[in-house]
Amino acid sequence: MAVALEGLKTRQVSIERRTGRAGYLFLIPWLLGVVLITLVPMLASLYLSFTNYRLGGTPEWAGLANYRRMISDPTFAASAVVTAKYVFISVPLQLGFALLVAVTLNRGVRGLALYRSVYYLPSLLGGSVAVAVLWRQLFSSDGLLPKLVGKVGIHMGSWISDPAHALDTLIVLHVWTFGSPMIIFLAGLRQIPEELLEAARVDGANAIRRFLWVTLPLLSPVIFFNLVLQLIGAFQAFTPAYIISSGTGGPANSTLFYTLYLFQSGFQNFEMGYASALAWVLFVVIGMFTAVNFIASRYWVHYEN
Amino acid sequence: MRTNLGRLLSGTWKHVLLIAFAVVMIYPLVWMLTRSFMPNKDILTGGSSGSAFSFDNYITGWSSLGVPFGRFLFNSMMVAILCIVGNLISCTLAAYAFARLRFRFRGAMFAVMLATIMLPFHVTIVPQYILFNHFGLINTYVPLILPKFLGVEAFFIFLMVQFMRGLPTTLDDAAAIDGCGPLRTFWSVILPLCTPALGVTAVFTFIWTWNDFFTPLLYLNTPDKYTVPMGLSAFQDSTGLSNYGALFAMSVVTLIPVFAVFLLAQKALTQGIATTGLK
Numbered sequence: 001m002a003v004a005l006e007g008l009k010t011r012q013v014s015i016e017r018r019t020g021r022a023g024y025l026f027l028i029p030w031l032l033g034v035v036l037i038t039l040v041p042m043l044a045s046l047y048l049s050f051t052n053y054r055l056g057g058t059p060e061w062a063g064l065a066n067y068r069r070m071i072s073d074p075t076f077a078a079s080a081v082v083t084a085k086y087v088f089i090s091v092p093l094q095l096g097f098a099l100l101v102a103v104t105l106n107r108g109v110r111g112l113a114l115y116r117s118v119y120y121l122p123s124l125l126g127g128s129v130a131v132a133v134l135w136r137q138l139f140s141s142d143g144l145l146p147k148l149v150g151k152v153g154i155h156m157g158s159w160i161s162d163p164a165h166a167l168d169t170l171i172v173l174h175v176w177t178f179g180s181p182m183i184i185f186l187a188g189l190r191q192i193p194e195e196l197l198e199a200a201r202v203d204g205a206n207a208i209r210r211f212l213w214v215t216l217p218l219l220s221p222v223i224f225f226n227l228v229l230q231l232i233g234a235f236q237a238f239t240p241a242y243i244i245s246s247g248t249g250g251p252a253n254s255t256l257f258y259t260l261y262l263f264q265s266g267f268q269n270f271e272m273g274y275a276s277a278l279a280w281v282l283f284v285v286i287g288m289f290t291a292v293n294f295i296a297s298r299y300w301v302h303y304e305n
Numbered sequence: 306m307r308t309n310l311g312r313l314l315s316g317t318w319k320h321v322l323l324i325a326f327a328v329v330m331i332y333p334l335v336w337m338l339t340r341s342f343m344p345n346k347d348i349l350t351g352g353s354s355g356s357a358f359s360f361d362n363y364i365t366g367w368s369s370l371g372v373p374f375g376r377f378l379f380n381s382m383m384v385a386i387l388c389i390v391g392n393l394i395s396c397t398l399a400a401y402a403f404a405r406l407r408f409r410f411r412g413a414m415f416a417v418m419l420a421t422i423m424l425p426f427h428v429t430i431v432p433q434y435i436l437f438n439h440f441g442l443i444n445t446y447v448p449l450i451l452p453k454f455l456g457v458e459a460f461f462i463f464l465m466v467q468f469m470r471g472l473p474t475t476l477d478d479a480a481a482i483d484g485c486g487p488l489r490t491f492w493s494v495i496l497p498l499c500t501p502a503l504g505v506t507a508v509f510t511f512i513w514t515w516n517d518f519f520t521p522l523l524y525l526n527t528p529d530k531y532t533v534p535m536g537l538s539a540f541q542d543s544t545g546l547s548n549y550g551a552l553f554a555m556s557v558v559t560l561i562p563v564f565a566v567f568l569l570a571q572k573a574l575t576q577g578i579a580t581t582g583l584k
Contacts, residue, residue, distance in 0.1 A: 022487035023408030030399035030418070030462065033455025038421055041432035048431060055438065101326075104319065111320075117571055118327045124567055124574075125334075128516040129534035130556035133541055134337045137549060144336050176330065183575050236425050239518045239534075246542060262427055267523060272431050279427040286425050 049277035054270050066277035076278070078253040079261035082167060086257065087234040090174035095226055097178040099219075102185035103211065116186065120179035131173070132243035136160055139169045160244060163254040170240050170255060181226040188222030189215070217302040224301045228293050235286050238263070258282060334560075341553040363558070366551030369544055370536065372528045374555055377536035381515055382562075384449050384532055388514040389507045391453030392461055396506060397499065399456045400465035401491045405477060415466075421459045434523060448524045449517075449532075453510070461506045468502035469495060501573065508570045512563055533559045 024031075049066055051059035070076045101119060105112055125131045137143045141158035149156045159165035192215060200210045216223075241249065241257040249256025249264070262282070266275025342358050367374045402408070403415050437448045456462060472495065480490040496503075518534040525531055528539060537559055541552060567574065 021408075023402045023406035023411065026398045026402035026406065026487070026491070027414070028398075029395040029454060030456035031414075033395070033452060033457045034417060034421060037433065037452050037455055037457050038424065038429055041429035041436070042424075044432035044435075045428055045430075055435065104323065109319065109323070115323055115327065116575065117567075118331060120575065121334075121564075121567060122330060124512055124563055125516075125560060127518075128560065128563070129518050129537045130559045133537060133552060133556050134333060136541075137553070138333055138336075144333065232423055232425070236427070239516075242518070242522075243538060243541065259427060263519075263522075266431055267434070272435070276431045279425075279431065283425055283428040286423075290423065 045276040053273040083258040090171040098181035123177040123179035126177035132240040163252040166254040362550035362554035366555040381532040388453045395456035396461040404469035
């Protein structure tokens with residue numbers, strides 16, 4: 001008996017050991033990737049951020065010079081302001097639209113699948129060069145929008161070449177892609193038990209109250225999820241600003257996204273030390289906003305247990 | 306007032322609003338499509354000279370750069386297919402390990418994997434560029450494709466872990482009793498059940514790599530290597546602004562594959578986003 005048990009034990013151990021090794025075997029590609037393409041480059045760029053480095057040369061230690069340079073670099077400041085405006089205007093607008101449309105589409109709308117697809121389509125196309133090209137034409141002086149607005153007698157001019165409005169075109173483009181958070185909202189709304197809404201109805205709550213006091217709290221984890229993802233994504237936007245301004249971030253730096261400035265610094269001026277410092281600042285800022293988001297979520301996100 | 310509004314919205318009005326909104330959303334795309342069939346002089350004047358529908362823009366656009374547009378389409382298609390293969394292999398392997406196997410540091414590695422999803426890729430691009438440059442891989446497709454074979458798009462690993470966790474573990478037990486090792490269990494038991502997750506991964510990888518502009522902008526520098534977004538961007542920079550019609554025509558051409566995937570794989574797309582929150 002004891003021998004049999006002993007035998008069983010060693011057998012179990014050997015199976016576990018085998019699966020243990022197998023686990024690493026399955027992970028080989030990912031481990032290579034995470035080490036060679038993610039972690040090592042991450043640390044390398046941290047090191048480079050403290051150096052002056054041009055491609056092909058050797059990095060010269062420069063201490064905090066790159067970070068100090070940012071403080072007095074007006075272009076850095078401009079790109080930070082442009083990006084902050086873009087993120088903090090376009091993400092709330094986009095999520096607001098997504099939620100509004102999701103609530104309107106939820107439950108018993110005929111043709112739901114069709115509406116959902118049509119509203120979702122722009123999300124798939126929104127990051128492409130083709131749509132950025134289209135956007136540039138929509139808002140240029142002989143584009144669709146100035147013509148339409150002109151018909152009612154308002155002069156709009158070219159928003160693309162107007163520093164006061166160029167960023168607005170990119171914000172509109174971002175809001176246009178509200179479809180993907182909308183689909184996540186729709187999936188979240190489907191999880192809300194009908195009985196709760198029915199109970200609130202019986203208690204005399206009207207549609208708006210039901211939305212505010214039942215739907216919204218139950219949907220808050222999904223809102224939080226969308227908010228975290230969209231913020232992270234918006235900070236990294238690049239393509240539309242590049243295409244609309246032909247890579248310059250103009251007019252007058254009004255569409256100079258932070259990532260575009262990083263690209264110009266590192267890959268057009270080849271100041272790779274400075275570009276690395278810019279990248280690390282972006283990383284830390286995104287990390288901070290995500291952390292703040294998580295901390296704040298304790299006060300407004302409601303988890304059902 | 307409130308109940309009036311509610312009633313108003315709940316009836317036919319709701320559909321009228323939803324349809325009107327859909328038209329506003331889609332109209333820019335339709336506008337581009339119709340303009341792509343008009344001669345340039347009509348585009349500028351609003352399209353009222355009554356000229357017939359013509360493919361001229363497509364013909365001039367196709368060959369107005371030194372390299373025909375078909376070349377960009379071919380390059381993009383090749384890159385996208387290799388990226389799909391890469392993601393399917395590397396992400397399913399990693400996901401199976403995380404979802405089903407026990408080994409030391411699994412928890413820690415899983416946490417690292419989740420953290421890399423949120424990592425802004427800018428923080429790695431400079432050294433990556435230096436690395437690829439060192440090995441003489443600038444202006445090749447290796448920097449575009451290799452990361453996919455190494456599971457760098459952790460989003461998809463997460464997606465497949467979530468999916469595999471939904472499969473009953475009794476399947477693995479049964480396979481183990483029948484004498485299957487982990488590889489066999491993965492290949493013949495788990496993988497065939499993951500087809501929906503594989504589909505979502507393939508579709509999203511296609512759309513993301515097809516639309517990706519930043520990576521080719523970094524790594525590709527001769528037009529014969531360009532992918533579609535690079536070709537279109539080069540077109541806009543060279544002749545595009547004086548030739549809207551052809552620019553629109555080529556834009557339409559680049560959107561067709563994404564649109565086709567959207568039509569064919571709508572269900573996979575909407576389910577994929579709903580379960581994991583992909584773009």
